[in-house]
Amino acid sequence: MKIKLIQPAMLPRPMDTQLKTRMAPSLALLTLAALTPATHEVIIENENVEAINFSDAVDLVAITVTVDVMDRAVEISKFFRAQGTKVIAGGIHITADPAGALEHFDAICVGMAERVWPRMLKDSENNTLRSIYRDMDHMTGSEIAPPSYGSIDAGKYLYTNIISASRGCPFKCDFCYNSCENAQKVFITRPVEDVLESIRALRTRHVMFIDDNFIGDPDWTKRFLEAIKPLKLKWSAAVSSNIVDMAALLDLMKETGCQSLFIGFESLNSASINSVHKTQNCVSKYDRLVRALHDRGIMVNASFVFGLDEDDPAVFDNTLKWIVDNKIETVTSHILTPYPGTKLYERFLNEGRITDFNLSRYNTAHVVFRPRGMTAEALYGGYLSLYEEIYSFRNIFKRLPRHKRQWIAYLAFNLFYRKFGKLTERVCLGVSFNTIGKFFRRLAYLVR
Ligand code: B12
Ligand code: SF4
Incomplete structure (x- = not known):
């Protein structure tokens, strides 16, 4: 199957810049990518960094949902379902309020994906998708899947x-x-x-x-x-x-x-x-x-x-x-x-x-x-x-911190991220978010 994994766009707060919305990739989607057998093709789209391609012919769409993006997730789902594509949702908000989500998606995942995602893929292929899959307890730490960090373009994010x-x-x-x-x-x-x-x-x-x-x-x-x-x-x-x-x-x-x-x-x-x-x-x-x-x-x-x-x-x-x-x-x-x-x-x-x-x-x-x-x-x-x-x-x-060796990290965060966030955002858009993130991490090593 060709599977599209989506993170919907978050609405920035008054003080936010793209330094917030492009801070890091979604570990939920990178985990789903890692759990997907190689026989499938996976596309990851994070609406915070790129527009969703709605004209892609895909077999399955999966959306990760926190409360603030629930409405956008529903809009995205409506669009793909109208084209006949099945849509699955999961994530913190779906787990917290499954009843409010059921009608908007073909299937939802309540809890963690590790043990149910492979099952959902099989059921989707066989056209036997159930409306709700649950995995809430008895999972052990060794079952937590390591995210597939290589599946995204690191340059689009401040930190990976x-x-x-x-x-x-x-x-x-x-x-x-x-x-x-x-x-x-x-x-x-x-x-x-x-x-x-x-x-x-x-x-x-x-x-x-x-x-x-x-x-x-x-x-x-x-x-x-x-x-x-x-x-x-x-x-x-x-x-x-x-x-x-x-x-x-x-x-x-x-x-x-x-x-x-x-x-x-x-x-x-x-x-x-x-x-x-x-x-x-x-x-x-x-x-x-x-x-x-x-x-x-x-x-x-x-x-x-x-x-x-x-x-x-x-x-x-x-x-x-x-x-x-x-x-x-x-x-x-x-x-x-x-x-x-x-x-x-x-x-x-x-x-x-x-x-x-x-x-x-x-x-x-x-x-x-x-x-x-x-x-x-x-x-x-x-x-x-x-x-x-x-x-x-x-x-x-x-x-200003007592220890001088913290000054650079402190001023970098307070000035470049908070005070002049808009300016830093523009520099990141010109250079790349990851380059700027790396620059500040290197600075941290220079100061001991
Ligand atoms: C890192 C983080 C961020 C980062 C990066 C976000 C990103 N790019 O994904 C930043 C700093 C940008 C951020 C921003 C915000 N965050 Co935040 N963030 C987190 C944090 C600490 C970790 C998230 C994470 O990566 N977890 C690890 C992954 C692997 O776990 P997971 O998402 O739960 O995924 C598993 C399952 O849920 C499930 N699953 C998830 N999605 C899907 C999809 C499908 C299809 C399936 C089958 C399964 C599935 O499978 C996964 C693997 O088992 C969480 C706390 C937490 N513990 O989750 C808060 C958290 C998600 N954030 C939260 C909030 C409120 C926000 C903000 C609104 C804060 C703000 N005021 O601006 C914004 C906007 C959120 C947004 N729309 O993304 C809340 C959400 C509350 C809620 N009820 O939805 C949380 C839970 C914090 C809290 N304790 O309240 N956040
Ligand atoms: S339950 Fe845990 S993660 Fe949530 S606010 Fe309390 S201490 Fe923090």
């Missing part, structure tokens, strides 16, 4: 050195897809040797781990870090804030080349944290956590969510002050968004507080519910002006 070492997260925060019924049982790690193999396949010394929680199983993380010691990597990952109580693991992270950690602090207000059952976060330990990272020369990418039930308009000034006082290197902020299928969605729906059901606005840059402690306008305005404030020249300067 991304690796997934696990699936899921042991925590189940109410606003996260991990709180969905179909994701609840999943947390698995790949065998250490498999991840090492993926690193070798990428032929890079700079790796971004894109796991939900790189310390979901701290014993695994320790074993893995011991194994990468000889590789002399530089790496970054996302971890939960309970790492504050894991000093030995932090030492090992420093020793093995950890450059930065993405951490979901979410809020400085314990009552807000409790309102979404983020049980592993302890606000009173946040300052200590940041110190522990900075003392080890590890930069912090702090993630915050605004509009939690205990938030009032003062939340923006308080958070900005904490970010600047603690010299947080980079910040990712979100407006609270009730993704369908999550605990939060269920609660807001029951409370009649969802005001906007247009899923293309569910990208954490719109207010789609009625906040409790402020107006929707104050929430949106506060979210936008916080971003402006964090990345003002004055605050970029005030947040």
Whole structure:
């Protein structure tokens, strides 16, 4: 069969440039490509980097879907189905809300593709495609397929050195897809040797781990870090804030080349944290956590969510002050968004507080519910002006890291990605996204 794998275009947030939409290829599609027997022909189209070719005569279309692109996925599906081509959908949003997806596609995959994708292909060839395929538990880490990194043109992306070492997260925060019924049982790690193999396949010394929680199983993380010691990597990952109580693991992270950690602090207000059952976060330990990272020369990418039930308009000034006082290197902020299928969605729906059901606005840059402690306008305005404030020249300067060797990486990200993103985007379009990405990675090696 000739199979087309599609990632639909995401709607950029006001502060986004193509540096965001072309940041990395879809590992979901590269995984599907790896799982497809060589007897089939595979075409990958990422609408964020190229137009979808709708006039291609293909036998099967498969779309990967996050909540924000669901509406676009439905449009794409309609088009191909009208031509008589079967369309399959899968991904986080389909897994979280299968009921909302069924009618729009010929078949959907709920859960992971590794064990069901070959079956779906066979059934499609035999014209016996069922409407729903599920694989939600009992998969082991060794069954996670390594993505087929060679299947895309690396030049179109800022980074291709991304690796997934696990699936899921042991925590189940109410606003996260991990709180969905179909994701609840999943947390698995790949065998250490498999991840090492993926690193070798990428032929890079700079790796971004894109796991939900790189310390979901701290014993695994320790074993893995011991194994990468000889590789002399530089790496970054996302971890939960309970790492504050894991000093030995932090030492090992420093020793093995950890450059930065993405951490979901979410809020400085314990009552807000409790309102979404983020049980592993302890606000009173946040300052200590940041110190522990900075003392080890590890930069912090702090993630915050605004509009939690205990938030009032003062939340923006308080958070900005904490970010600047603690010299947080980079910040990712979100407006609270009730993704369908999550605990939060269920609660807001029951409370009649969802005001906007247009899923293309569910990208954490719109207010789609009625906040409790402020107006929707104050929430949106506060979210936008916080971003402006964090990345003002004055605050970029005030947040300059203590360790001089981090200055280049810090300034590169704060100036070229955030402050002058539009300009960098133009340079990337002229030179190539990957060349610019490589340039900044090399810079990181020059500075020790
Ligand atoms: C890397 C990443 C990004 C990157 C790269 C995205 C890209 N090019 O794909 C960047 C930084 C650009 C990004 C952007 C955004 N992201 Co993001 N991102 C991730 C992250 C951390 C990893 C995704 C990944 O590669 N996983 C590994 C792959 C292999 O797993 P997978 O996608 O689940 O695929 C498996 C199955 O789902 C299934 N499957 C997937 N697709 C298909 C299709 C078919 C046909 C079949 C059969 C099976 C199948 O099989 C796969 C293998 O088993 C996830 C968290 C996570 N754990 O997934 C968040 C996540 C996907 N992002 C999320 C969000 C909200 C966003 C943004 C809207 C954020 C923002 N405010 O801008 C944007 C836009 C999203 C978009 N449209 O792509 C949410 C989505 C929530 C939801 N309910 O849909 C997640 C889940 C984070 C979270 N915890 O909330 N993201
Ligand atoms: S710790 Fe992060 S990834 Fe895990 S459930 Fe909470 S928000 Fe999701």
